Amino acid sequence: MRTLYWMTHDLRLDDNPALRLAAQSSELAFATVINPDWFTEGRYGMASMGKLRWQFLQQSLADLIDSLARRGCVLHLLRGDPVAVLADLIEQVQFQRVVTSRQFGSDELAQLATLIERFPDVLFSSIDTYTLFNFSGLPMPVSDIPETYSRFRRKAEKMAVEEPCGMPARLPATIELDQACLELGSVDADSDPSQRLIGGEAAARAHAESYFSGELPLTYKLVRNELDGWDNSSKFSAWLNSGCFSVRRLVDLLSEFELRCQRNDSTYWLYIELLWREYFQWLALKIGKKLFLKNGSAAHQISGRFDAGALSAWCRGETQYPLVNACMKQLSATGYLSNRGRQIAASCLINELEGDWRYGAAWFESQLIDYDVAANWGNWQYLAGVGADPRGGRHFNLAKQTEIYDADGRYRSRWLD
């Protein structure tokens, strides 16, 4: 069968069931689409793809291109509106099948739906490569994903996660495409040497080896709320969300670690956090476009206004709240912010500045290297009180947070001075 493998958030060879399926073809082409819309101002006046995530994505693609080249395959980088570009390609090359990874954002799902409708004779396969569970093996059907995480977790915790699979032993002959392809420039040219989030499967594997070779998993729960410090949380998110690393592989390594070293509250908690990620994916699939609505799934109307001055001060880290400013400076400088920092910054925009949470979510989307549509918009809705568990939002007392997490002022002086 002549197959197109449309790569998206699955930029890896290891534990990639979509790749394994695509490999069962007589002829295969690999393609990914860079959408120019990512770089233009969207509805909230911000581009979706900021500089640091783009750098990470380019590094991830460069690594994948190398890995595929070593197996005699080419990854084609196409540019344009994904539906238009892929429709052209399917028509010209007469593909019989398109394999891709399951998406969770409503825009991405709509793109696929358009292609499916346009090509009724082509077989489209959407494969689960991004989550712990498969669509058909969820603790409950997607339509019954509960409103609260705890109800999901209680069931999900008892379920076994499928073992990860290795790379396919061989890949079929690849089809050379005539389409004009993008070249990745010199992606490392102006990257910050202190940046530890480097895109690509090889960097992800190296990070996993380092994380599980020491004792960090044994103290994860004790330190995960710290505002700063590479070792204080696992730092897997960017690699998971670009697909450079499989979440099932991560869980497998965690289980291996528990057998080899020890199982404790912290190793257990790391899994519980991965279940949050899982929950947000399936919740996004269930609620669709509601994920982006100001009132989300809540029955009530919420306040929160657009105030250009206040929003811009918040984005730049120039509010009257030093702890929030430090968080926002760290985010812009590094493309990363701890979970605690994200909660504090979001709570400030929603509660102190009485802003519309969607502008904050859009800013995080552009700045976070680990941006994930379901986790980002889902967490924002949760904090605003209109998403999962929509019983009023979460308001963090900034003075108290400063006292608990930055009593000696070290975090503030690091990012504000």
Ligand SMILES: Cc1cc2nc3c(=O)[nH]c(=O)nc-3n(C[C@H](O)[C@H](O)[C@H](O)COP(=O)(O)OP(=O)(O)OC[C@H]3O[C@@H](n4cnc5c(N)ncnc54)[C@H](O)[C@@H]3O)c2cc1C
């Ligand atoms: C307002 C806000 C926006 C966020 N936006 C994103 C986002 O775009 N992408 C993203 O991956 N996470 C997001 N998170 C969740 C969380 O902050 C990050 O996953 C975490 O900080 C990443 O660092 P880590 O890998 O070291 O996390 P760890 O603490 O080591 O956690 C391990 C893994 O569990 C998952 N996880 C942990 N906490 C959460 C959570 N609350 N929701 C979903 N998954 C979680 C992540 O995959 C993470 O890599 C957001 C949280 C908030 C409050």
